[in-house]
Amino acid sequence: MDFQQYISKIRKILNYKVFTSIIYGVLAILLFGVLYHNVKPITYDMELFSIAENTIRAPKTVEDEDKTQEEKENAAEEVESVYVMKKEMAQNRVLLLTSIFDFVKDTNHELDQVKEGKKQTKEDPVATIEPRLKLLKTKLTENVSEDITDSISVETLTALLQADISVLENTKETLISNVEQLMNERIREEQLAKMKERFVDQMKTAKFPASVEEAALQLGQYAIVPNDLFDAELTEERKKQAMQDVEPVKILQGQIIVQEGHLIDRETYRQLEMLGLLKSNPTPKPLIGLAIFVVIAIGTLYIHFSRVQETEEKKQNYLLLVSLIFICSLIIMKIIGLMEDVNLYEIAYIFPAAMAPMLIKILINERFALIMTILMAACGSIVFHDGISGTIDVEIAVYILFSGLAGVLFLSGRNERTQILRAGLFISVVNILLVFFLQLIGSGQFTLIEYTYYVLFAVVSGLVSAILTIGLLPFFEAGFGMLSTIRLIELSSPNHPLLKKILTEAPGTYHHSVMVANLAESACEVIGANGLLARVACYYHDVGKTKRPHFFIENQINIENPHDRLPPDTSKDIIIAHVTDGAAELKKHKMPKEIIDIAEQHHGTTLLKFFFFKAKEENENVSEKDFRYPGPKPQTKEAAIISLADSVEAAVRSMNQPTSEEIRALVQNISQDRLVDRQFNECDLTLKEIELVNKTFCEILNGIFHSRIEYPDFKQKKVVNGNATN
Structure with missing residues (x-):
């Protein structure tokens, strides 16, 4: 059982709300668990007047309220009576x-x-x-x-x-x-x-x-x-002002509280207790803060997913996909964070910050990628904490944020593997600039070797982001049935087994599919639909015809039409079967769901008019319903346009030297017939878009079927002294 089947089985048991709630809950627990070590206060088992076994530094900057109050009281006492x-x-x-x-x-x-x-x-x-x-x-x-x-x-x-x-x-x-x-x-x-x-x-x-x-x-x-x-009132005012002017006494982050081998006196013990560094008096505040952060992160995802206009199944797939990519990135981040703990200085810059945003942009969309970039930057600021628990690193947050944004921006629309690698190079350049910005703005004094390491880490971060994106993409696509641009480009290759099968077993169907693909892609791009999906779906939409190729007219080259010898009911069954046969063949080869859906929907519930009227001649009581395709009707713009392109291409090809007016009239009649037949009622294709589609079809078909010059027959002429004569 593959991943998709396993998830589908779970969906049948649990409804949408329960399933998504479980995902959010598991994601929250994993996020808390991964970040727990980075915020958990380090505590020490120490007694008053014992000897410190380690040098202890303050994990955070806190105000010493007791000392501050003491300083205020001293300042008030020093104020002379007025x-x-x-x-x-x-x-x-x-x-x-x-x-x-x-x-x-x-x-x-x-x-x-x-x-x-x-x-x-x-x-x-x-x-x-x-x-x-x-x-x-x-x-x-x-x-x-x-x-x-x-x-x-x-x-x-x-x-x-x-x-x-x-x-x-x-x-x-x-x-x-x-x-x-x-x-x-x-x-x-x-x-x-x-x-x-x-x-x-x-x-x-x-x-x-x-x-x-x-x-x-x-x-x-x-x-x-x-x-x-x-003057008691004025004296009191001056004392209050003196107390207000006292700067709070703070224990600064990184400040040494006690050095190894030194005695822990009352003052040191009080500071350790105040910082929550004693096992006898741990503070729960960092864990409460982490819980709040987890709620904010999960809440951000929940709000965004609740506004996504997709089917429940698709939203669940998106949520699972985002969660898995998020967790994978956190695990990589955590591993690098552990390397930071063993004094590999600034190893955080090697983190592939652009990997998760690029994967999500390819598999879902850019908006999800931007949200993921922000969440990863926030998590990175916690994981890479400079070895001090409970702190955040703003510098690494800026680095991850802009590196991730670079990945989203530089990744082109085609998303081919070469484009991903090119985006990785651009990300490396941005990372180098970010590293120099972060180091120079703090007036850091670094050696040439240290700068070399920084540049090396930045370059590796960009390249590894691209390599991991390319490497993980097929797994996510296969596991979730996601149809990315890269996957579509791979499916459009003529070397694909199914396309080879169509070309060898049904060459006429192959040629017809290529022509339909040209029409559908151009029309989809005009109205803002997915042109690449339309093209690839067209290549496979008639794969069912390979089961009985000679029963379809485009494959009947120099042979008799077998339907002439068959009753209309039998012919109808053979023609309709190519839809279900094609969907079964595509499922067998584990093709993306979008392409299978288009193969099932490209004829909708249209009527096989030729065989219906032929059957009606034999039996007046024949049911029209029996001669319609099983459907469903087109559910997307791409499916609707392919349905039109399929009919238009076949109809125009059957015409003998059609003129522009004839092509325009034919295209208009076919689209009008589909509207009257209510074939587009279940997709969001508008009348305005149908007009644009018709116009695009006419332009392309006019280019294909333009009139040609009639050349003379040179075989009936002979040349005399260099001149052609009859």
Whole structure:
């Protein structure tokens, strides 16, 4: 049982959704399994204060959050407290002192007026200091923003009330002058006592009556307050800014955490634990990341396949084909990646990056090839990780991406083996340019030998891509029944056994097939169909006639037509049988499904009119259905065009020296008859395309059956003296 039969058997058991789900699931598991080793963190069995057996480097760049927080706290502690000098406080304290002296004068003035209005006696309370003191306290309490009566002693207030006006004024001026001078300087809380001492020293140099000296000192000391105040909000803002300005402390990828033979102290152990390098504390993050990557990769394929406008069977074949090519490329990539682990530096450049894209472009189409290129570049960035697990290599991703794109772009439409090799040479040139770009952009210092290796790897990558494409192509074509351009070109060779069989056993059919191929190929190319497929299918479409070649008129050379001696039913069966016989012969030789389908469909369900009407002459009740081909009707544009070309070529060949008008009328009648007979209802051939096909047929047939000059018969003439005479 070959691969196609095995897959077909599975399809019969499972429906489309289940089958494709299994493929996606298996592909996801294989992709995860292949890449697992490259992202799995390397862990070590180490204990605190043990001796390191290996030199351990950081597999990735990570932020040391503990160290970063410590640096931030240190930066915040280094920020000095912010003090703001309130310059307006000097004026406020001066105004306070002025108010006190003013209230003292007002109090004395009011009570003196009361005293003059009354007859004074020794027992008169107005004559005592008590009313004055009480009134002064009341004024101070009502009119001053702060309660100074609790801060200034009664003795001080009494001394002020009892002082003369001149002494009071002199004291006020001296006191305010000294307070204002000191308050214009920065005074912090811790400097307050010192400033008050300075005030006392300055006041002692002034001449004050003994009665007000102590009061002046107390008032001045009360008036002097801190004016350089701590700003908690601004200090906090500066601390926050200082913490924000701290650069995160990072352990850089490749940084040595501990050297072989060194003691693993607490700090080293903490870093190893943070990096997930200890077996006692492994981190699952890389595996979660890989799972996300697999979901994205498989999801990309799923979305693209869901939008492909093909039959379910064909989509399954495409999915299997893409999956196998993908896995093959990953295996090659993995093998090269293992070689990188044994210090074969930059061996990744030898990876045949263009192989998978070229295979898929040949077997499916360019769009699938581009998607495969992107996926391979992403996988390559994981596999070729410079020996550090859990990292990606952007340089190799760029290399694989552009190398694969070069393969897709340089591969010509014909896709012959020589063209694939030529594309491999172009890919090698692109690879060399990519290698120099990647090495020079990083200002790398390399020796001539190293550059030689790089160039050698790049050339080998391109050539191996082409060689593997050529070598694997037949296996995929045979396994999936894929019909590539190369396969079609091989089938078009006259040395093919079936074509030799047609040529030797039915030469007229062979010639007819070649003529039909010319018509069909040109018509297909005009409307954008596959002309090469049409040509090759035409070569084989009548292979069933080799079973009874003499029953077909193109092979009846100088012999009697055997149908003249047969009843219409028998003739009909023989003619119709060439379709089923041809399909069976093609299947026997394991020909591509597309060619077998065209062989079955090239007559559709058309009516054998000649034998039908002949039978009707003998029996009026004959069924038309019995004289129709079994079908199916043409399912593709190529099959429909071959059906027309087959009928047109046979009809025109039967005409005697047809004119252009006769050819045009015949072609139009045949195509119109097929439309009326609804032979094109199951393919997507449009009326506009049918008109283009008809026009192309007429142009080619006019070139074949053009009128020729009628030459005289020289055998009936004789030459006399160099002149021809009758």
